[in-house]
Amino acid sequence: MATGASSPTWGTRNGILNYAESGNREALLITSNLTMQDNDVIPRRLQEELTDEDRQKLEYQGIPRDCHHDDLSIMKARFSQDKEKSIAEVLRNEGSLTCELVNKKITQLLNNTETSGVILHYIGPGKKGTGDWCFSDGFISFRDIMQLYLQNAYFKGRVLTISTDCSYSGCWVKEAMTFMDDQGVGPCGHAAKEKGILVKVYASCLANEIPAELAFSTHGIQNDKNIGFIFYSPHKKIYDGQHTSGLDFTVVRCKSKIDQPCTMTPGSTWHRWSTAGRIMRVTGEEDEDQPWCYLLLVDDEETIREFHDKFKNGQLGNVGNYGEILKSGWGEESPEKTQEWIEEHYHVNYNYRVPSEAAD
Known part of the structure; x- marks a missing residue:
């Protein structure tokens, strides 16, 4: 087990007050090309060739043209441009990637990272109606991942970012709000900090949508070359029928700063906030x-x-x-x-x- 792990700091970036700045982070990229004959496994829509304008925007963000052919290549290039992020491992589904192996790799990363945060980025089909991740032996749900997170005492109090690019992925944003309510974590970063549950969830589409390939990695995520960071666009219309969604559950949403008492109404819930x-x-x-x-x-x-x-x-x-x-x-x-x-x-x-x- 690693030692000397760093904790997130709290501050302001891009005008957003008081949220957990993760600092250095390690990412686990997970891809699934599962094509099993199952009515519950819904692949993303095929994307036509990127336009010249799309390619120019990617190049301006530091993503070379030889990476424009698939989502994984674009995401690997995005992480390479981010001065705070590094890729710990890439899991490719060649038809045999299992839930057991993915859970094992997530646990290993949480156990061993010395950074102040971990990013899990999934690319692939989603389970109909839930957005769960699809593998050869079944599905991984949002709560499956959160169980690994909560059980890991070593990683507790650090930031877990989940970025999911699959059909119905917006279901995970809604499920995250329900989960936070179940854990007694109200809609303010004060509560998240007190409980040590620092989570950010970003999805390529809404809960009832099927996204297109290349859409989220091209339009829903951006690199800022000037400061060297990746940014998610959680409320953006990409195409008709595809709108990104997401929530940073660490943001302080009351009128106080993070080092002051929370002023949000006691008993406030994410359900009411949403x-x-x-x-x-x-x-x-x-x-x-x-x-x-x-x-x-x-x-x-x-x-x-x-x-x-x-x-x-x-x-x-x-x-x-x-x-x-x-x-x-x-x-x-x-x-x-x-x-x-x-x-x-x-x-x-x-x-x-x-x-x-x-x-x-």
């Missing part, structure tokens, strides 16, 4: 008083898109058809107590009227 982007303050037009409500939209992309389209065109009708009405009343402004309740329970502050042109 709904903040789906809360809308909706008002109607009446002769005297106007009705208002705080609406929590259902977690369905088509319904949300329909809501925004009809909201913009003044054709909403019964807002209850689009989600749950959290609070409602009459008047130009919602009461201050209502605004405080929304902010306290959902970590958003709608003490203003949302203009219709900003609905999108």
